[in-house]
Amino acid sequence: MNSGQFERIEAYLHDQLSEAERRDFESELQKNSIFRLEVEAQKNLYTGFQALAIEKKLNDSKKRIQAQQTAESKRRFFVPNQWSVWSAAASVVVILGISWWAVNSFDSSKDIELSALVDKEMTDIQYKSLPFESLQNISKTAPSRIAREKAEWYVALVYLKKGKAKEANKILARIAQNPKHHYHLQAKRILQRL
């Protein structure tokens, strides 16, 4: 293949041929199997180049983010100021508050065990981080059945986590009674523990 043919293939792959040139090119592609192989090989090379260029950019980005995070953590570690002292004190208050709430909400070992079980079941970070209202919404309006069922399951788990056993029970019973529900077995398992 000469450099003229090479450039013609390149122009075709980069969509730089005129309408008439493209028609000629495609007609030759159909007739000439050797030419077809040449075009295919050049196309594969360009896909590879494109991917390697993206990969290089991705690696650069990863290094930048890691450098930023390292600098950030060093700054936090070496420059204690009044703000960090106050925030540490505030954290202690918050932790104490949460502990008080936890003790009052789950006042028996069974409840604590249940809370751990709920945490274990919440494996999907996206669903876990959705606001409660969104979960309720998805459980009713999502176009796919699996998404609706998953959201319904998470609504029940959130109720459990909030200590609203009555509301959770109602949904779990509904899920457990439906053998086609994606979370049928999990719901049954939790109901047995309640």
Added chain:
Amino acid sequence: MPTKPTSPFSQFDLYQALKQRKDWAYDFLYKELQHPFSYWVQRNSGTQMDAEDAFHKGLLNFLLNIETGKYQYHDNVKITTVIFDYCKKVWLNELASSRFKTQVPMPDSYNPANDIDLQRDLEQNELISQVRNAIHQLRGDCRQLIEWFYIDNLSIREIAELLSMKESSTKQKRYDCTEKLKHIYLKLTQQTQ
């Protein structure tokens, strides 16, 4: 330093920036998704290293799909959510592979083997790896020229300056080197068939 947009950007801005390989958009994906994804993989039978591999593979394939037009922009669709889901599928595919199959149960009802699009995307990794190997077999100036032109996107003029050559000679050299590379690549693909 990456130039970030001064005001909050839309999903369309992000899509366009990813298509043009803007640094700020790539950085945004890393910041937004790396930790949640790593957390998810570690909750689903993987290690942090598995998470990094699956994330890298998923991002690479997805960004290639954006550039080639296989993934098109859709209104009201959050790109980070789509990428997160895509990377999840990549990890589920790893879990379903022979390396893990016998050790861990699948965490979801999704069967990656039936996902034709994903399988086609992952097959591209083989092609990428062959092109990478072929470039590594090129020597000296040729390898450098190929990397500058096709991967770093330098112009023929810039490369001519770097190699202290005339533009016309550099243009001819680019053709010669790409031809050499094509022969190596074809040889490698024949060996693996």
